């Protein structure tokens with residue numbers, strides 16, 4: 188039979204479909220899609236898994252914000268309700284679901300200031316703890332926007348909705364040793380995030396004054412003690428420290444070019460209730476209660492490793508003192524109109540104690556003998572000793588730490604037992620035994 192000179196359209200399509208060429212095209216497309224998915228989501232190396240984690244964090248953030256109801260919540264949270272003896276301020280607190288951020292937010296709200304929180308609720312440590320802090324802030328009338336400081340669009344929106352007088356910028360990637368595992372998260376939060384925040388602040392009308400968290404780790408290999416703000420800070424021992432030091436230099440730039448009023452606070456090993464589970468006092472407590480061994484570091488020739496452990500309530504006083512003594516930024520419309528305040532302060536306790544002593548206090552409070560493994564301090568960013576000279580903060584901020592390590596740890600342990608193990612006998616004893624009052628309890 189003769190072949191038909193032409194085919195019906197459907198037949199033509201069907202036969203085309205059966206021919207090898209389109210099949211090849213289809214398979215190629217499928218292959219490209221699989222390849223794309225593989226490279227996009229597979230954790231092929233530490234750094235690529237880290238960056239995809241960061242991507243997911245920042246992509247996740249723009250999820251649910253905007254709209255009239257959302258703006259109403261933002262405005263209401265940021266509204267100043269001062270008492271007559273306090274001239275209120277309106278503060279955007281970044282990292283508000285974090286340890287220091289949640290304590291400062293509550294303290295500001297209690298004295299009548301307007302507080303709006305911002306936090307990306309990342310999973311560096313248990314997000315459930317951040318959500319529990321958020322719930323507490325909500326009960327105090329503080330709204331935390333779920334978003335990342337790298338989201339310039341969101342920041343612009345927040346400054347459009349509220350004329351913040353101040354920003355307390357505490358959102359950061361913390362932790363000294365984790366920097367070797369996930370270096371890019373430090374650059375993302377502590378460098379890019381800080382620049383994003385300063386960009387939004389300098390463009391806002393009015394420009395807010397910014398107070399932000401630097402770190403005692405900027406003193407790095409400095410041997411001169413106690414550490415003073417005028418000492419060298421150009422020899423960081425960890426990438427974490429380097430990003431905080433970079434932050435201090437970036438602050439100089441935004442102060443110099445745009446007239447932003449900026450205050451950096453160098454925190455010294457802050458501890459207390461609602462603290463960070465990645466810190467030694469916290470995971471020592473957890474591991475001791477579970478009967479697990481703990482690694483206690485020592486320096487060369489069995490020398491002591493010590494920290495100027497600083498209690499959270501003292502740090503909160505320092506942060507509020509810094510906010511209250513800021514001068515206004517001088518720029519408008521993104522342009523500098525005059526020189527502006529640029530400050531940096533140590534916020535420490537001024538009485539360093541060996542880590543072994545921290546363990547001894549925990550043993551007494553928990554009534555547990557620690558299974559201690561004494562090991563050489565690993566070369567992963569730790570420094571052997573920190574000690575703050577706080578005379579500058581005393582003179583300028585009225586900063587005066589009042590809590591010693593024993594008293595502070597007592598309050599921490601009381602909180603820890605109530606939060607994680609409310610049915611334990613130690614916890615019940617703690618509840619009636621008066622571990623003292625913390626900001627929340």
Ligand SMILES: O=C(O)[C@H]1O[C@H](OP(=O)(O)OP(=O)(O)OC[C@H]2O[C@@H](n3ccc(=O)[nH]c3=O)[C@H](O)[C@@H]2O)[C@H](O)[C@@H](O)[C@@H]1O
Pocket residue numbers: 361362363401402403404454455456457465466467468482483484492493494542564569571
């Ligand atoms: O002061 C600061 O700037 C820094 O304080 C802490 O860093 P760090 O002092 O290293 O606090 P921890 O990780 O809790 O360590 C406390 C001490 O315990 C020691 N340690 C830590 C872990 C461990 O397993 N064993 C141990 O002996 C450390 O060497 C250190 O001397 C915070 O984690 C940082 O985010 C903060 O910036």
